[in-house]
Amino acid sequence: MRDRISEALGRPAAQQPPWPDPEQVRSVSAFLATLPPLVTPDQVRRLRGDLAQVARGEAFLLQGGDCAETFAGNTPEHVRGTVATLGRMAAVLADEAGLPVITVGRLAGQYAKPRSRPVDGLGLPVYRGDIVNAAAPDAGSRVPDPVRMIEGYRNARATLGMLRSGHPADVYTSHEALLLDYERALLVTDPDEPGRPYAGSAHFLWIGERTRRPDGAHLAFAALLANPVGVKIGPGTRPDQVAEYVERLDPDGEPGRLTLISRMGSTRVRDVLPPLVERVAATGRQVVWQCDPMHGNTRESAIGYKTRHLDDIADEIEGFFAVHHALGSHPGGVHLELTGDDVTECLGGTRGITAHGLTGRYESLCDPRLNADQAMEVAHRVAALSKGRT
Ligand SMILES: O=C[C@H](O)[C@H](O)COP(=O)(O)O
Numbered sequence: 001m002r003d004r005i006s007e008a009l010g011r012p013a014a015q016q017p018p019w020p021d022p023e024q025v026r027s028v029s030a031f032l033a034t035l036p037p038l039v040t041p042d043q044v045r046r047l048r049g050d051l052a053q054v055a056r057g058e059a060f061l062l063q064g065g066d067c068a069e070t071f072a073g074n075t076p077e078h079v080r081g082t083v084a085t086l087g088r089m090a091a092v093l094a095d096e097a098g099l100p101v102i103t104v105g106r107l108a109g110q111y112a113k114p115r116s117r118p119v120d121g122l123g124l125p126v127y128r129g130d131i132v133n134a135a136a137p138d139a140g141s142r143v144p145d146p147v148r149m150i151e152g153y154r155n156a157r158a159t160l161g162m163l164r165s166g167h168p169a170d171v172y173t174s175h176e177a178l179l180l181d182y183e184r185a186l187l188v189t190d191p192d193e194p195g196r197p198y199a200g201s202a203h204f205l206w207i208g209e210r211t212r213r214p215d216g217a218h219l220a221f222a223a224l225l226a227n228p229v230g231v232k233i234g235p236g237t238r239p240d241q242v243a244e245y246v247e248r249l250d251p252d253g254e255p256g257r258l259t260l261i262s263r264m265g266s267t268r269v270r271d272v273l274p275p276l277v278e279r280v281a282a283t284g285r286q287v288v289w290q291c292d293p294m295h296g297n298t299r300e301s302a303i304g305y306k307t308r309h310l311d312d313i314a315d316e317i318e319g320f321f322a323v324h325h326a327l328g329s330h331p332g333g334v335h336l337e338l339t340g341d342d343v344t345e346c347l348g349g350t351r352g353i354t355a356h357g358l359t360g361r362y363e364s365l366c367d368p369r370l371n372a373d374q375a376m377e378v379a380h381r382v383a384a385l386s387k388g389r390t
C-alpha cells in the first residue's frame with residue numbers, strides 16, 4: 001500500500017506550495033500522521049450508500065459552503081450560519097422536488113486554494129489558503145508555513161465539534177483534495193478493507209479543474225481512496241478525458257463512487273455538456289452529475305471585485321437540467337459557494353445587489369459567495385426545475 005501511495009504522489013503535482021524548508025514539512029507530516037482521523041470509515045461508507053442513491057436518480061446532492069474557509073472565521077456563528085442555510089435549502093428541495101437530499105458542506109477543511117497565477121496584483125506571492133500562508137498583503141505573511149497544516153487539522157476538528165453540538169448530524173464534510181502533504185498524512189487504513197486507504201480529512205474529496213490532468217498526482221491519489229470522490233470539469237474537458245476519469249476512479253462500477261462536477265459557464269453548458277454526458281452513459285457506469293454554477297461565471301466588477309451574477313448562476317443551472325432532461329440522465333446535484341452571513345459578494349437576487357453594493361460587505365478571501373437570501377433563491381429555482389421530472 002505504501003508503495004502505491006508513493007507511486008501516486010511521485011507523479012507531477014500542480015499547485016503545491018513552494019515550501020521553503022522540506023525537512024520541516026516532513027516533521028509536520030510525521031506529527032499529523034500520529035493524530036486521529038477527522039472522519040471514520042463507517043461515516044464514509046454511509047455517504048457511499050447515500051451517493052449511490054443519488055447516482056441511481058433516487059436522491060439529490062446539495063453541497064456548499066465557503067470558497068475558502070479561514071481560521072479566523074471558524075466561529076460557531078459562521079459555521080452555524082452555513083449549516084442552517086444548507087438545512088433550509090435542503091428542506092425546500094425535499095419538499096418541493098420530493099426527493100431525499102444528501103447534504104455535504106464545504107466545511108472542516110476547505111483551507112487550500114489553487115490559484116490562476118503565482119503572484120498577485122501587488123507583486124506578492126499569492127495567498128493559497130490559510131493552511132498554506134496568510135492573506136495579509138506583505139511578503140512575510142505569504143511565505144508558506146507547514147505548521148499551518150497542524151492549525152488546519154485543529155480548526156477542522158473544532159468545526160466538527162461545532163457541527164456535533166447543536167446541528168443536525170447528517171451534514172457530511174468535504175474539501176478540494178489539493179494539498180497532498182496534508183492529505184497523505186491523514187490517510188487511514190480500515191482493518192475491514194485493508195486494500196484501500198480512507199482519506200481521514202473529510203468524507204468527500206474532489207479534484208479541482210486546475211489539478212485534474214490524467215497523468216498527475218491528484219488523479220492517482222483519488223484513485224486509491226475508499227472515499228467517494230469528485231472531479232471538477234470545465235469547458236475544455238474532452239469526452240475521452242471523462243471516459244478516462246470514469247475508468248480510473250470507478251473501475252468497479254460502483255454507483256456514486258464518482259461525482260462529475262460540471263462548471264462550464266452559463267454560455268457554454270448547453271453546448272459542451274451533452275457529448276460528455278453521452279460519453280459517460282456509453283460506459284454504463286452510474287456517476288453523480290453535479291452542477292457547479294459558480295466557477296464558470298466569475299467576472300471582475302468595474303472597481304475590481306471578483307463577482308458573479310445570480311442570473312448567470314441560475315442560467316447555468318437551467319442549462320444543466322435541460323441537458324440532463326433531454327438525454328434522460330439524472331441532474332443529481334448542485335455545488336455552491338455560499339454563506340449564511342449577509343455578505344454582498346454576488347450580484348443580483350431579489351434584493352438586487354449592484355456593482356456599487358459589493359463594497360458593503362465583501363469578506364471572501366477568494367471567490368464571491370451567495371448570501372443566505374441568494375442561496376434560498378437558488379434553492380427554489382433548483383426545486384422548480386426538479387419538480388416532477390425525476
Ligand atoms: O476557487 C477558487 C478560485 O476560482 C481559484 O482559486 C482561482 O482564483 P484566482 O483566479 O483568483 O487565482
Ligand SMILES: C=C(OP(=O)(O)O)C(=O)O
Pocket residue numbers: 067114176207208209210232263292295367
Ligand atoms: C477552485 C475551485 O473550483 P474549480 O476547481 O472548479 O475552479 C473551488 O471549488 O473553489
Ligand SMILES: [Mn+2]
Pocket residue numbers: 067068295337366367
Ligand atoms: Mn472557489
